[in-house]
Structure formats: structure tokens, C-alpha cells
Amino acid sequence: MSAVRTARERVRAELIREITETAGRQLATAGAAGLSLRAVARELGMVSSAIYRYVPSRDDLLTLLIIDGYNAVGEAVERADARHAEAAPGDFAGRWLAVCGAVREWALAHPHEYALLYGSPVPGYKAPDDTVAAAIRDNVVFARIVTEAHAAGAVEPDGQYPPPPPSIAEGLGRARAFVSMDVPDDVIARSLTAWAGLYGTVSFEVFGQYNNLIDEPARSDYFDHTMTLLGRLIGLKR
Structure with missing residues (x-):
């Protein structure tokens, strides 16, 4: 049986x-x-x-597609980080750039799946809790890179940045617990900004916002430059 x-x-x-x-x-x-x-x-x-x-139902089908998409992004990010960490374990800035590049590469190869995950919400659809584990796979990798860098004394932001306002302390605490990010609030706040900047930059490219602004051959260089800036905002230096 x-x-x-x-x-x-x-x-x-x-x-x-x-x-x-x-x-x-x-x-x-x-x-x-x-x-x-x-x-x-x-x-x-x-x-x-x-x-x-x-x-x-259609919503169940959307959920399956969303979980598959998040898992695909997560797997790409995990592979990129594992490869770079093995080759250069102390190069936290390089690991950050590697995982950012993995997100961009996947998004450009799968623009419709990317749009489902990070584009406009589908009218009438509410993602169930089933999607959460897949959705945070990439976040866990980002958090691990920053946490390990901080533990190694390798988080040194350029310049002086204002501390996060007390009103967001509770939210930063939730972020810390959600992805096991053992760093101070100011590092979490800068990391969240960098994370949003990563997906904002990728979305601009996928959705055509750079058309007639940054020529396609130069977009890879622009992306690397932007991710380097965001890495330095976190405090990751090469």
C-alpha cells in the first residue's frame, strides 16, 4: 500500500x-x-x-508560482554566496556584490516571474503564510553576510550617519528576530536601506525605467557601482 x-x-x-x-x-x-x-x-x-x-483555485496556482519564484531567487542567492564565501571567506563586500548580482541575473532571465514577486499586487489575491519561508531565503543570506561581517569587525560605514529614530526600534527588532540578524539597530537600518536599494535598482531595470537614461551596455557597470555604494552604506568594504 x-x-x-x-x-x-x-x-x-x-x-x-x-x-x-x-x-x-x-x-x-x-x-x-x-x-x-x-x-x-x-x-x-x-x-x-x-x-x-x-x-x-487560481489563487492556489498563484501561490505555487510565487513559492517557486521565491525559492528560485533564494537558491540563486545561496549558490552565489556559497561560491564566494568558499573562494574568499573574509571578503564580505564581495559576497554582498555576488548575491546582488545573482538577484539581478535571475530577474533579467525571468522578468515575468520577477514581476509576479515584486511588481504590482494581483487584484484580489492575498499571499498566504505558506509563502513566507521561501520569500525570506534571500533575506537570510543577506542578514548572514552582515552578521558575520559585524562579528569579524568588518562593518565600518563611510562617514557619520544619523541614528535610526526611536519610533522604528520595534520594527528593527522584528527584523533582527525574523532573519537572526545579530547586529545593532543602526546596522539593521542601513542594511534594510541597502536591501530596498537592491530590489529598487533591479526593478527599475526589469520594468524599463532606465530606458533612454542608461544605455543597456552600461547597465551592468551602473548596477555594480550602485551595489558597491549600498555595500559601503552598510559598512562593507573591499
Whole structure:
């Protein structure tokens, strides 16, 4: 009975994979708001009633796509950090640049999936708690780099920055606990700014905000320069 159940689970997992891959292709043509389980079923040669046994609703399909997307970003970031940490374990600024580059590379290769994760919210959809573990994989890596750099005495910000206002202390404490970031409030505040700057810079490029401003051949250099500045804001120096 166990072997039968395992075989069924494998078949189910494979069908769900095919469903999400087909839905991922739909993102490029219909956008997240236009996703349709019926259209996915037609492309797979399934009757509509059959697909609902595997993915009960459009929102469930969106959740699967979002989890897959966050996991893909997280895996890219984790691989980039592991490679750089192994090659140059004390180069925290280099690790920061490596993981930032991994986010950009993934986003440019998967613009529609990136838009689903970081673009405009899908009307009527509210992401469930199931997405949280995947969503913070990249954050955990960023936090680990800064925490390890701080522990090694390698966080030295350029210049004097104002301390974070007392009104955000509670929020900074939540951030500290959420990603196990064992650093003072001022380092957390600067890190959050850098994190927002990373995704803001990537989003500007993915969504075409640099068109007619920064030529495409120079965007990689601009990105590296911006991430270097943000790394120095945190206090990571090469």
C-alpha cells in the first residue's frame, strides 16, 4: 500500500509541476491577473474538472508560482554566496556584490516571474503564510553576510550617519528576530536601506525605467557601482 501511495504521490507531484510550468508560460502572455486554470487545462489536454483536483483555485496556482519564484531567487542567492564565501571567506563586500548580482541575473532571465514577486499586487489575491519561508531565503543570506561581517569587525560605514529614530526600534527588532540578524539597530537600518536599494535598482531595470537614461551596455557597470555604494552604506568594504 505504501508503494502504491508513493507512486501516486510521484504522479501527483509531476502533474503539479507540469501545471505550474504551463502557468509560468501564461505569465508571459496573460500576466498574473490573466492566469486561468481552464486555459492551463486546455494546454495540458486535461478536462477542467480534473485540474481542480490538483490545484483547487487560481489563487492556489498563484501561490505555487510565487513559492517557486521565491525559492528560485533564494537558491540563486545561496549558490552565489556559497561560491564566494568558499573562494574568499573574509571578503564580505564581495559576497554582498555576488548575491546582488545573482538577484539581478535571475530577474533579467525571468522578468515575468520577477514581476509576479515584486511588481504590482494581483487584484484580489492575498499571499498566504505558506509563502513566507521561501520569500525570506534571500533575506537570510543577506542578514548572514552582515552578521558575520559585524562579528569579524568588518562593518565600518563611510562617514557619520544619523541614528535610526526611536519610533522604528520595534520594527528593527522584528527584523533582527525574523532573519537572526545579530547586529545593532543602526546596522539593521542601513542594511534594510541597502536591501530596498537592491530590489529598487533591479526593478527599475526589469520594468524599463532606465530606458533612454542608461544605455543597456552600461547597465551592468551602473548596477555594480550602485551595489558597491549600498555595500559601503552598510559598512562593507573591499
